[in-house]
Amino acid sequence: MLRDPANQVSRRAITLWLLESLTWFVFVVGGSILVAYWLSGWSPIDGWPVWLLPIVVTLLMLPGVIVEPLWRFAVHRWEFSDDVVYARSGWLSREWVFVPVSRIQTVDKAQGWFERLLRLATVEIRTASHAGSSTIKGLDFTVAAQLAADLAHRARELRDDAT
Amino acid sequence: MTAPTIPSMRPPVPVLRLSPRVLLIDPIRMLPSLVVPLAGVLIAGGFSAASFGWAALGVAASVVFAVIRWATFTYSIADGRLELTRAFIGRSVRTIPLERIRGVDVTAPPMHRVLGLAVLKLDTGAGGDEQEGELDGVTKQEAERLRATLLADREQHAAAADDAAGHTGPEGRRYARVPRSWLRYGPLSGAYLFTPFALLAGAIGLAFQWGEEFGLNQRAAWRALEWLWDRPYLLVAAAAALVLAMPVLGWLMYALFNWDFTLSGRGGYLIAERGLITRRVVSLERRRIRGYELGESLLERRFHVARLWAVVTGLGDSRTRGQLLPVVPRPFAETVAVEAVGPIGAPLRRHPLMARRRRLFRAIVPWAVFAAIAFALGFVVVGCVLLLVAAAGVPLGLDRYRSLGHAFDGRRLSVRSGSVRRTQAVVERRAVVGWTIRQTWFQRGGRVLTVTAGVGAGKGGYSAVDTGEEQGVAFAAEVTPAWITPFLTSHDG
Numbered sequence: 001m002l003r004d005p006a007n008q009v010s011r012r013a014i015t016l017w018l019l020e021s022l023t024w025f026v027f028v029v030g031g032s033i034l035v036a037y038w039l040s041g042w043s044p045i046d047g048w049p050v051w052l053l054p055i056v057v058t059l060l061m062l063p064g065v066i067v068e069p070l071w072r073f074a075v076h077r078w079e080f081s082d083d084v085v086y087a088r089s090g091w092l093s094r095e096w097v098f099v100p101v102s103r104i105q106t107v108d109k110a111q112g113w114f115e116r117l118l119r120l121a122t123v124e125i126r127t128a129s130h131a132g133s134s135t136i137k138g139l140d141f142t143v144a145a146q147l148a149a150d151l152a153h154r155a156r157e158l159r160d161d162a163t
Numbered sequence: 164m165t166a167p168t169i170p171s172m173r174p175p176v177p178v179l180r181l182s183p184r185v186l187l188i189d190p191i192r193m194l195p196s197l198v199v200p201l202a203g204v205l206i207a208g209g210f211s212a213a214s215f216g217w218a219a220l221g222v223a224a225s226v227v228f229a230v231i232r233w234a235t236f237t238y239s240i241a242d243g244r245l246e247l248t249r250a251f252i253g254r255s256v257r258t259i260p261l262e263r264i265r266g267v268d269v270t271a272p273p274m275h276r277v278l279g280l281a282v283l284k285l286d287t288g289a290g291g292d293e294q295e296g297e298l299d300g301v302t303k304q305e306a307e308r309l310r311a312t313l314l315a316d317r318e319q320h321a322a323a324a325d326d327a328a329g330h331t332g333p334e335g336r337r338y339a340r341v342p343r344s345w346l347r348y349g350p351l352s353g354a355y356l357f358t359p360f361a362l363l364a365g366a367i368g369l370a371f372q373w374g375e376e377f378g379l380n381q382r383a384a385w386r387a388l389e390w391l392w393d394r395p396y397l398l399v400a401a402a403a404a405l406v407l408a409m410p411v412l413g414w415l416m417y418a419l420f421n422w423d424f425t426l427s428g429r430g431g432y433l434i435a436e437r438g439l440i441t442r443r444v445v446s447l448e449r450r451r452i453r454g455y456e457l458g459e460s461l462l463e464r465r466f467h468v469a470r471l472w473a474v475v476t477g478l479g480d481s482r483t484r485g486q487l488l489p490v491v492p493r494p495f496a497e498t499v500a501v502e503a504v505g506p507i508g509a510p511l512r513r514h515p516l517m518a519r520r521r522r523l524f525r526a527i528v529p530w531a532v533f534a535a536i537a538f539a540l541g542f543v544v545v546g547c548v549l550l551l552v553a554a555a556g557v558p559l560g561l562d563r564y565r566s567l568g569h570a571f572d573g574r575r576l577s578v579r580s581g582s583v584r585r586t587q588a589v590v591e592r593r594a595v596v597g598w599t600i601r602q603t604w605f606q607r608g609g610r611v612l613t614v615t616a617g618v619g620a621g622k623g624g625y626s627a628v629d630t631g632e633e634q635g636v637a638f639a640a641e642v643t644p645a646w647i648t649p650f651l652t653s654h655d656g
Contacts (some may be wrong), residue, residue, distance in 0.1 A: 132617020
């Protein structure tokens with residue numbers, strides 16, 4: 001069986017996921033309020049408690065909004081050892097990715113503006129195949145920079161050995 | 164003079180042009196785009212002498228344009244690179260280093276064929292058609308010469324690499340020539356089945372585009388539709404004709420594209436040649452072939468026939484270009500795959516019974532739910548049809564499960580899945596660039612997962628669907644132990 005990757009992501013990633021799911025939550029609840037408002041004038045359902053719709057949506061989504069970030073924090077882990085990047089992600093569904101340094105084509109360090117606010121970064125490791133590529137989210141900015149530098153350094157060393 | 168001539172620093176580089184015969188094709192190709200403006204000029208001018216004069220001027224101008232374009236386009240091969248120079252408006256030179264040319268694709272569309280010409284397309288692995296070089300309209304001999312010259316450099320490299328790897332293909336051998344009688348398997352593939360509809364859509368589009376010119380407008384179109392609507396038997400007859408035309412036209416298209424399909428090996432290349440009207444020759448660099456895919460539809464399996472593709476790194480449009488065989492008897496396809504690419508020497512391993520339950524669930528339950536909804540809403544006929552579909556899900560699900568499998572023989576790995584379109588991929592281990600293992604919430608409950616080998620060729624990833632938890636991880640660890648074993652728990656179990 002697979003063991004857990006050694007490192008957790010930054011604790012601030014919980015805030016990041018919370019912000020992201022809250023944005024989504026506000027969006028959907030806002031949408032349901034609009035739908036309820038629009039439906040209230042519709043004769044076939046006249047007299048039904050239409051305003052229940054946003055409340056039901058809120059009640060259904062709220063546990064997810066709170067649980068998802070915590071759950072993700074427990075699942076998202078990564079490790080770089082033996083020249084292989086090993087990362088786990090997801091929450092309800094999970095994904096394990098193995099990318100050997102010798103096959104890496106590019107390493108990107110990206111920051112969205114939530115991430116920037118929280119001093120977090122995402123490391124994207126690309127190979128010639130989408131199925132052999134990995135994205136590690138929610139890393140502390142300095143950790144991400146270090147990982148990207150290590151990967152680039154090790155990739156160069158391996159290449160020099162090969163030639 | 165008997166004095167020895169002083170050798171020049173470099174032999175003069177021949178600057179070449181496309182065959183002038185291409186000038187016969189150009190105006191015909193431009194015709195469709197000229198017809199409408201020409202008709203416009205003639206109609207606007209009331210078919211007067213002056214309007215004919217203007218129209219003639221337009222035609223002459225387009226011919227002159229074609230001649231100038233032809234005269235200002237040159238190409239040359241020197242110093243290990245191919246240069247394509249356009250000097251019509253401004254001057255552009257595209258330089259393609261010969262070592263970057265990974266394959267040469269020679270096609271001969273009908274008009275080219277009549278004139279003994281061909282179109283040469285260079286595959287540089289750059290991705291995107293814009294980046295690739297094209298010589299539209301060289302003579303057949305020139306195309307052959309260019310192909311040999313452009314690939315000669317690479318063939319030396321490839322031969323050296325092949326020798327090192329110890330699998331040099333015999334010189335100029337032919338792997339397969341598909342007999343014409345096998346064209347009868349064409350409709351089984353289900354390819355081109357929608358040709359009648361595509362033709363109809365094309366005709367309607369053309370009618371609208373050209374109709375404007377001849378006073379056909381939306382109102383007339385509506386009237387025509389209403390007229391048809393009042394005569395439903397005509398619509399039914401048309402629909403029936405379309406459906407009946409599906410296999411016939413589909414087969415016709417298939418035969419046109421796959422006429423006299425031959426697959427041969429020359430130097431470091433596999434060369435696939437096919438087509439009746441447009442003859443197409445695709446050269447695949449053997450060094451970049453990483454495996455093959457064997458595809459069978461349900462009908463094809465019933466008749467024991469299959470299709471074959473090569474899995475090639477850095478090949479755009481791989482489903483068309485990478486085709487190694489059209490529909491042929493399966494044993495034949497397997498033999499060719501083994502000879503041209505390589506064998507897989509291990510039987511497929513079965514996936515756990517949970518995979519069968521999941522296949523059945525997914526094939527039956529959604530339709531059953533829809534059927535229940537239909538009955539609840541009172542649509543009895545729809546509900547019955549959906550129930551039948553759900554019932555058909557039983558054999559389908561079972562068959563999907565039977566298709567699942569994965570294997571590794573020390574050099575190549577193989578995965579198989581699908582029922583209506585079953586594909587088995589065989590890929591070399593060295594092509595694997597990484598692994599993704601996925602487990603959805605539902606898979607977790609059933610202790611199964613999906614293992615995908617990332618491959619820098621073909622589809623990009625080949626999945627073993629619903630393997631057991633241990634089984635899937637063991638599969639990845641077996642193929643590339645160095646990448647997986649460091650992350651396994653030390654105790655077994």
